[in-house]
Structure formats: structure tokens, C-alpha cells
Amino acid sequence: MYYCTMYSKELLKGTLQPIILSMLSETNKMYGYEIFTKVKERSDGKIILKDGSLYPVLQKMSKDGVLQFEEVHIGKRVRKYYFLTAKGSEVKRDYLQELKDFLETINELVYKSAVSV
């Protein structure tokens, strides 16, 4: 898994969990590498999740009761299929609402101001 980042790392901060929650609410079961691939494709290669970020956060979200997973053996390889818990669905709704509001606010503030007098 190799990559070059499109955006300054700081901009991505706080968006990782919402992104994962969003992906998992569309496709009810996904494993880490699948999420990585999906996000990469959907963003036209602009958002490349780092495995050093992705796998730890999936573990954290499981620990927080937001996700659950089941291990599936594919040949000799193991996949962990993650899915939203009931709590996860709630958290998803809240996080996505907050993110949406944030995007709109920043957009308004930075690009839509300075109305001529």
C-alpha cells in the first residue's frame, strides 16, 4: 500500500471516522482494504487513506462500540468485515450532520463573503 497525499494532512483531520461511517452505511459490510479502495476510487485518487491510520481507527471504533466485525477466512488470508452497530448508526448520523454543517460554514465564510456594499 503506497501513496502520495493530495491534501495537507491537517485538512483530513476529523474526517476519517465520518468517511468510514459513510462508506459503511452504504455497503453494510466492508473490510479495511476494501474501504481504502472504495475511498480512493470515489475521490478520484484524492483521498488515500493510510493503513497506519485506517486499521487503528477501525480498532478504536470497534472498541467504542461503533463498529463490530467478523473474521472471514479467504484461503489462508483473514479479512475483518466491519459493520455498523446500532450505536454506530446514531454516531454516523451525528458525525455526518456535524461535518455537513462544518463544510457549509467554511464554504460560506471563506468563499461567499465580502458582499459588495
Added chain:
Amino acid sequence: MYYCTMYSKELLKGTLQPIILSMLSETNKMYGYEIFTKVKERSDGKIILKDGSLYPVLQKMSKDGVLQFEEVHIGKRVRKYYFLTAKGSEVKRDYLQELKDFLETINELVYKSAVSV
């Protein structure tokens, strides 16, 4: 200067400099507290810059040659009026372009996906 934050602190990461650059490109000269006030008003109280973030970053941006300032004495109080340098205008253009692209990408990824088959 007291405050309550609307967004999880992480979401704001990477947006502070673009916000400041944007504000300063509209109003050519502003002092720290004025930027604080303007951002607060423009965002309907949703983005409250912290003085622990604002003043250090203004110093950093000056050190980086992005901003310059002049001190103005108002009675016994001192104000530092900041303004964009030539380099600052370039940096502004780049940062705002990146941020805009980022906002669009996240929006597309998280809210506009899952087209029906």
C-alpha cells in the same frame, strides 16, 4: 475572550490559515481581535477562534513572510495590524484553492455517492 466550540476541534485543523488569509484579502488591514470578531460574526458564532491559536499563528505567518504588521497605539493599548505580503497573496491563492478542492471532494465522497444501479 471566552468561548464554546461548535465543531470538534479536529475538524478545524488546517483551516485556520486559509480563514485568516481569506479575511485579510477582503479587508486589507486587520488586527487579531478584529479577525476573531469578524470570523465569529460571519460564521454566526459557529467558528470561534481561540486566542491561544490566533496570536501564535499570526506570529508564525509573519515569520514565514506571509504577513506583515504595523503597530498602532490606541490610547495606551497597542494593536498589531496585519496585512498580506506579495508572498502572502500567492499562498492565499494556493491555500484557498486546496481548501475548496478538499471541501468539494469530501462533500462528493460522503454525501453524493451511492448512485442507484
Added chain:
DNA sequence: TATTAATACATCAATACATGATGTATTAAA
């Protein structure tokens, strides 16, 4: 008039997310 809020700056240790480096191992492709 006394006290609180607002104005205006500052410093710095602590926080926390994400990164980058590094590792293991299987499977497919060149």
C-alpha cells in the same frame, strides 16, 4: 462607584489525530 465584561495582546504544556516507518504474510501479475 465598584465590579464585571469586553478589548488586546501573550506564552506554553498538554492533547490527539494522523502519519511514516516498519513488519508479516498471501496471492496475483509481469
Added chain:
DNA sequence: TTTAATACATCATGTATTGATGTATTAATA
């Protein structure tokens, strides 16, 4: 056969922002 892709993992490091704390002036309010 060697490289790339698949699939997971750990952990020290970086760094932007925060929160706490500080000084001091000026305006408002009780």
C-alpha cells in the same frame, strides 16, 4: 522469478490546535 497487490498490524513521531494562565486597558452595568 521478481514485483505488485492484497490484508492485516504496531508504534514512535510530528504538529496544529487547545486550554490554562497571564497582563493590562477601556467600557458597561449594577
